[in-house]
Amino acid sequence: MPLHLDLISTLKDMFGRIDNARPSHARGVFVTGSFTPTDEAKEWSIAPHFSSPSTPVIARFSLFTGIPNIPATDPNANPHGLAVRFLIGDDVKTDIICQSSTVFPANTGEGVLAFFSNYRDGTVEEYAKDHPEALPFMQEDRKFPKNFGTQSFYSINAFKFINAAGKSVFIRYRWVPLSGRQFLTQSELEAKGPNFLFDELPGVFAQGPISFKLVAQVAGEGDITDNCNEIWPEDRQLVELGMLTLTKVTDKEALPPQKNSIVYNAMPGVPGIEPSDDPVLAARARVYPTSGETRRAAEPEN
Numbered sequence: 011m012p013l014h015l016d017l018i019s020t021l022k023d024m025f026g027r028i029d030n031a032r033p034s035h036a037r038g039v040f041v042t043g044s045f046t047p048t049d050e051a052k053e054w055s056i057a058p059h060f061s062s063p064s065t066p067v068i069a070r071f072s073l074f075t076g077i078p079n080i081p082a083t084d085p086n087a088n089p090h091g092l093a094v095r096f097l098i099g100d101d102v103k104t105d106i107i108c109q110s111s112t113v114f115p116a117n118t119g120e121g122v123l124a125f126f127s128n129y130r131d132g133t134v135e136e137y138a139k140d141h142p143e144a145l146p147f148m149q150e151d152r153k154f155p156k157n158f159g160t161q162s163f164y165s166i167n168a169f170k171f172i173n174a175a176g177k178s179v180f181i182r183y184r185w186v187p188l189s190g191r192q193f194l195t196q197s198e199l200e201a202k203g204p205n206f207l208f209d210e211l212p213g214v215f216a217q218g219p220i221s222f223k224l225v226a227q228v229a230g231e232g233d234i235t236d237n238c239n240e241i242w243p244e245d246r247q248l249v250e251l252g253m254l255t256l257t258k259v260t261d262k263e264a265l266p267p268q269k270n271s272i273v274y275n276a277m278p279g280v281p282g283i284e285p286s287d288d289p290v291l292a293a294r295a296r297v298y299p300t301s302g303e304t305r306r307a308a309e310p311e312n
């Protein structure tokens with residue numbers, strides 16, 4: 011079986027074969043807003059959303075696993091996801107897909123498949139003995155945010171920025187919450203219901219927008235850019251690219267006819283941003299469109 015199909019199938023083994031749900035990050039909510047670049051952003055990349063004064067976005071906050079009704083209080087619902095689609099113009103769009111964890115359990119598509127397979131088979135602890143690269147992900151202490159907007163999100167994979175002079179750099183994205191990072195204490199978490207992140211979101215927006223700074227961590231000389239397990243040192247240059255301002259839960263009418271049919275794409279697809287040679291990113295480039303096609307085919311019309 012081709013790798014991308016095996017990855018999708020193994021996720022479905024783990025979480026259930028639900029044709030019209032995402033095999034990963036199945037539970038989520040669409041939100042609407044806009045992105046405003048900093049003056050500096052266009053010096054790093056000629057991508058259109060870094061020079062246009064403002065670009066509308068449709069974003070999706072999500073919970074990990076392919077279980078569509080996973081409680082927001084379930085530890086397996088972490089890491090959370092933030093996928094942002096920049097609606098640049100007619101048929102021109104680009105996405106940034108991030109998760110709230112800084113680490114990933116493997117650095118190739120085959121490695122991710124081996125991790126998933128062992129997780130499915132209940133042998134992941136054994137597997138990790140020979141694969142210490144999985145340990146930071148397995149052992150991470152994942153806190154529950156007060157709301158979706160009080161945590162950072164990370165792209166894990168690197169991308170290449172190209173500017174007007176043709177100069178290129180490798181970067182990793184992070185979304186940094188303007189509210190600061192705020193997490194629930196254990197007793198606060200215990201008082202929450204299984205839908206709290208979703209039920210409380212309209213109330214959060216009623217207080218004001220949820221905003222994130224888009225920051226690029228720039229690779230230094232000699233930093234490895236094609237291996238997502240190679241974390242770059244924290245002293246690397248951080249460039250502020252702009253501000254994401256999310257204002258509301260998306261009206262059903264604003265969504266395409268089939269509610270869940272937005273298929274975010276790990277490939278940038280606009281001038282000025284290219285994928286790195288990270289094989290995990292290459293695997294994702296095939297996984298997401300295929301998964302999306304299957305979901306679309308199975309979705310009822312609204």
Ligand code: HEM
Pocket residue numbers: 017018021031032033034035038070071072090091092093107108109114118119122164165166167272273274290293294297298301302305
């Ligand atoms: C080989 C590695 C990976 C595989 C096999 C994989 C698999 C998937 C699949 C099958 C989906 C559902 C796609 C759809 O039906 O639209 C998905 C969604 C998602 N993935 Fe991954 N993923 C991988 C790596 C990553 C990484 C590194 C990140 C974080 C940077 C990530 C974050 C997300 C998020 C946030 C979503 C939800 C997107 C949405 O809201 O529609 N994934 N992934």
